[in-house]
Amino acid sequence: xRKLETKTIVVASHNAGKIREIEDxxxxxxxxxxxxxxxxxxxxxxxxxxFEENAAIKALASARAAGLPALSDxxxxxxxxxxxxxxxxxxxxxxxxxxxxDFSMAMEKVEKALAExxxxxxxxxxxxxxxxxxxxxxxGHTEMFRGEVEGQVVWPPRGARGFxxxxxxxxxxxxxxxxxxxxxxxxxxxxxxxxxxxxxxxxFRLFVETCLKA
Ligand code: IMP
Numbered sequence: 001x002r003k004l005e006t007k008t009i010v011v012a013s014h015n016a017g018k019i020r021e022i023e024d025x026x027x028x029x030x031x032x033x034x035x036x037x038x039x040x041x042x043x044x045x046x047x048x049x050x051f052e053e054n055a056a057i058k059a060l061a062s063a064r065a066a067g068l069p070a071l072s073d074x075x076x077x078x079x080x081x082x083x084x085x086x087x088x089x090x091x092x093x094x095x096x097x098x099x100x101x102d103f104s105m106a107m108e109k110v111e112k113a114l115a116e117x118x119x120x121x122x123x124x125x126x127x128x129x130x131x132x133x134x135x136x137x138x139x140g141h142t143e144m145f146r147g148e149v150e151g152q153v154v155w156p157p158r159g160a161r162g163f164x165x166x167x168x169x170x171x172x173x174x175x176x177x178x179x180x181x182x183x184x185x186x187x188x189x190x191x192x193x194x195x196x197x198x199x200x201x202x203x204f205r206l207f208v209e210t211c212l213k214a
Contacts, residue, residue: 002141004069004211011035012062012072012136014043015091017163018200021187022073025204028190029212036062036070051075051088051132052144059136067138071207073200075131077165079110079153081119086110087130090165104157107168111155125153129169129178131199133207143211147202162186171197 007030011022014037026033036043036058044061048054055074062070076090086093086106094106119125133145150172157167159179166186167179178186178198189196189205196202 001210002137002143004135006069008032008034008068009135010039010062010066010068010070012058012070012134013037015163018073018075021183021198021200022071022204024183024187025189025201026071029208034066036065039066041065046074046088048074049088051130051146052134054088055132055134055144056136056142059134059142060140063136063138069135069137072134072136073131073203074134075129075199077110077127077129077153077169079114079125079127081117081124081126082110082113085113094164103164107157107165110153110165110168114153114155122152127151127153127169129165129199131203133200133203135207135211143207145203145206145210147196147199147204147206149197149199149202 011019011033013019019035044057046054051074055072058072059070076087078084078087093109094101094103096102128148128150131147134142136142151170153168154170158177159167162178167177170177187198187201189201196205
């Protein structure tokens with residue numbers, strides 16, 4: 001396991017929601033972070049078939065372009081009744097013909113697919129959010145961290161906070177969706193805290209424990 005020695009990293013993402021969450025998570029560690037979007041790096045094509053492959057593609061592209069360690073996130077929602085879809089294609093389900101993304105449309109697609117399967121009862125709507133964080137160095141070394149959170153897909157969407165599919169995901173043990181939670185409740189995590197709720201916060205905790213601790 002390679003430790004992170006520098007205090008400057010690139011957040012290898014062009015997704016504003018993810019960048020905000022990752023910046024919140026790294027703030028307590030005193031890093032100076034620039035995003036791939038800020039640095040105007042091209043967005044690499046995500047040609048992998050696993051979260052790990054796509055996370056590595058993004059982190060390596062930014063690390064090589066910047067000459068600095070880069071932290072990427074590849075994530076998605078995995079719905080049991082849909083055989084694991086949309087999974088690694090979660091962002092693609094939101095893509096419109098003009099190349100922009102519409103997450104209301106994507107959530108409707110998910111609901112339509114669930115209705116076609118007759119998945120109406122909560123027990124038939126189980127799902128998990130998955131986040132794989134990849135820390136890559138310019139020399140090609142990578143470290144990978146996976147976080148998951150179990151829950152169910154709810155309909156109609158609830159809450160306008162967060163991003164992406166947050167309004168239709170209710171984590172187990174909670175009455176509110178990610179879209180109704182504060183940033184702190186969804187992905188807040190501080191060093192030493194034994195718990196973290198979101199998939200991204202859980203993966204981040206492993207990253208800290210592996211790459212930042214002496
Ligand atoms: P990718 O990792 O860039 O391929 O995109 C993952 C997609 O999954 C994002 O565009 C979001 O729509 C969705 N996603 C990942 N994490 C979250 C989350 O925390 N809340 C809501 N949607 C998410």
